[in-house]
Amino acid sequence: MTTARNLPVSWMRNVAWTRNLALVGVLIVLFVVGALIRPDLYSDADWVVNNTLVILQHSAAIGVVTVGMTFVIIGGGIDLSVGALIALAGVWSTTVATQSFGPGGMIFCALAVGIGAGLVNGILVAYGKLVPFIATLAMLVAARGLAAQISGKQTQISGDQFINGLARTRILGVPTLVVILIVVAGLGWVLLNRTTFGRRTVAIGGNAEAARLAGINIRRHTMLLYALSGLCCGIAAVMLTSLATSSQAAAAELYELDAIAAAIIGGTLLSGGRGTIVGSMIGVVVFSTITNLFAIANLPTEVQNMVKGGIIVVAVLVQQLQFRLKKRT
C-alpha cells in the first residue's frame, strides 16, 4: 500500500523526463504510422534519413523561437508577437538598403530589429505594467503593420547567396539550419539550467513576490526575457529568409501559437515557474513530424490542425493530472 502511494512521488521527481520520454514515444508511434501508410518510402533507409533531416529543418526556425518563448513563459509571461517580429525582422533585413551591406549587415539588422522590438515589449510589460498578453498583442499588430509599410506589401526577394545558402548547405551532413537550432537550444539549456539568469527566471515565474523579496530585480529581468525572445525572432527571421529566399509582411503566420503549443506539450507551465528546453524542442519536432506525416499520407491540412489541437488538449490534461497527483502526495 505504502509503495503504491509512494509511486506517484518518485514518478513526480522525474516528471520532466517521463514527459519527454512520452513525447519520444509519440514520435515513435508517428514513425510506425508512417511506415504502415507508406511502406514503400519507409523501407528506404536513405529516404528515412533524408526525411528526418527535412523534419528537423522544418523545426529549425520555429524551434529557435520556441527557445525564447520557453524562457518568457517560465518567467511568467507570454509573447504573442513572435510571428510578427520574425516578419518585421525578415522584411527589414531584406530591404534593398540592408541587402547592400551584405550578409553581415542583413544578419545584424535582423537581430537588432528582433532585440529592439523585444526590448519594447519588455519595457511595456516590466516598467509600463502592461499585461504581457496585451503588450505583445499590440506589438503583433504594430509589427505586422510596420512590416507591410516597409515592404510596400510586396514579397522581397533575397539576392544574397550566403543567406540563401544557409538553407541548402550542410555541416558534417547536418543541415546548417539544424546546426543553428542545436547551438541556440544548447545555449538556452545552459542559460536556463546552469546560470543565475536561469534560476532567477524560474524563481520569478514561480513566485514573483518571493523572488522580489529575495533581492531579484524583477523588472530588469522581465525586460531581458522579452529581449531574449526578440533575439530568437531575429535569428529565426534569418533562417526563414534563407529557406524561402524571400521575406514578406505575412510571413511566419501564427508562429506564436505554434511556439506556445510546442512549449506546452513539452511541459512548460503556462502560469510560469516550470519548463524545460529539451521538452520544448521535442514538442517542436512532434508538430513538424505530424505536418510531414500528413503530407506523406496525403491527408488534408484541416485534419492535421484537428490532430494538433487534440495533442495540445491531451498535453494540458496530463499536466493537470500531474498537478493533482502532486497535491495528493
Place this chain on the structure above:
Amino acid sequence: MATRRNMLLGGAVLSAMAVAGCTSNETPTNTPQVKDGDGNNPNVQPGKTVTIGFSAPAADHGWIAAITNNAKAQAGTFKDVVFKPVEAGKDAAAQRAALEALISQKPDVIVLLPHDGKELNAFGLKAMEAGIPVVNLDRAFPDPLAYRCQIKGDNYGMGVAAGHYIGKAMRAKNIASPIIGEIAGMDELELTQERSAGFKAALATYGFTVANRRAARFTADTGQREAQNLLQALPKMDAVWNHDDDQGIGVLAAVAAANRSEFLMVGGAGSKKAIEDIASDKTVLKATVTYSPSMASSAISLARLIGQSRGMADLVELQVPKEIILASETITKDNAATYVKLGF
C-alpha cells in the same frame, strides 16, 4: 548595475538607429498595368469629368498591392477622371464604414474590391439605390441589383488552364500515368476550392489524377514548407501545379534545395518574377496561368465609360456590359516576352 543597464539600453538605441537607416526600399518598381490611349478608339476623347471612388482591402500580398497600384495608375492616364481612393481597413466592417463616408461625397461611380462579396452586398445595394453605379472588382456580390458592372478573374478557369498545360505536356512526353502534385493556396477560401476543382476536371479529361495535394498560405515561407513535404511524399514526380506565384518563390527554393529537376512546374497568377523565371528557362517553372490584377485598370476604364454613359467602342452595344470574366491565359517561354509587361 545602473551603468550596465544604461549600456544595454544605449546599445539597443544605437542599433535601432543603425537599422532605421535600412528601410529604404528603392526597388525597381513594377510598371503598372495600364492601357494608354489608342488614337483610333473614340473612347480616348475626353468626356464629362467622372469622379471614381475606389476601395480595396489593405494589401499584405503582391496581387492586392498591384490591384491598388493599377487602379491609381490607370486613373492617372485619364484627364477626365478624378480618383478618390479610400482605405478599406482590416475587415468588411471597416470597409463598409469607409464606403459610407465615400457615398456622402457623391462620387459618380464606385469601383470596389470587397473584403467579402456577401458581406458588402448591402452596401452595393445602397449605393445603387443612391444612384451611384458600382463596379464590382473580382469578388462577386450575390445580388445582381448590387452592382452595375462586374469584372473578375476565373479561378476555375485557372485550374483548367493549368490542368490542360500539364495534360498536354504529359501526353507529349508519352507518360501514361504521370505523378502530379498540387500546392494550393489558403484552403478555406472558395477561390482555392474553385481552382482545385478546375484542375481536377481538366486532368480528368486526360485520365490523370492528383497524387498529392498540399495547401499553403499564399506566402513564400509556407510554400517552401509544403513543397519540401510534397517532395518527400513524392520522391519521383512528373508535374506540379502551384496556385500562386508569390508562394511559388518558396516552392522553387525548396525544389532547388532538394536538387530536384525531373518534373515541370506550372505557377498561378502571373507575377513578374515568375514570368522572368519562365523566360530564362533555368528552373522547373515552365508556365504560369494568369489571374491578372490588370483587371483593376480595366475596372477604372469601365467605371469612366459608365460615368460618361459610353459603351465599349468595339462592341455594338451603347453601354458597358454587366459582366466581364477574364480568361485565364497560359504564359510559357514562347509568349513570356508579350506578357512580361502584365507581370506584377
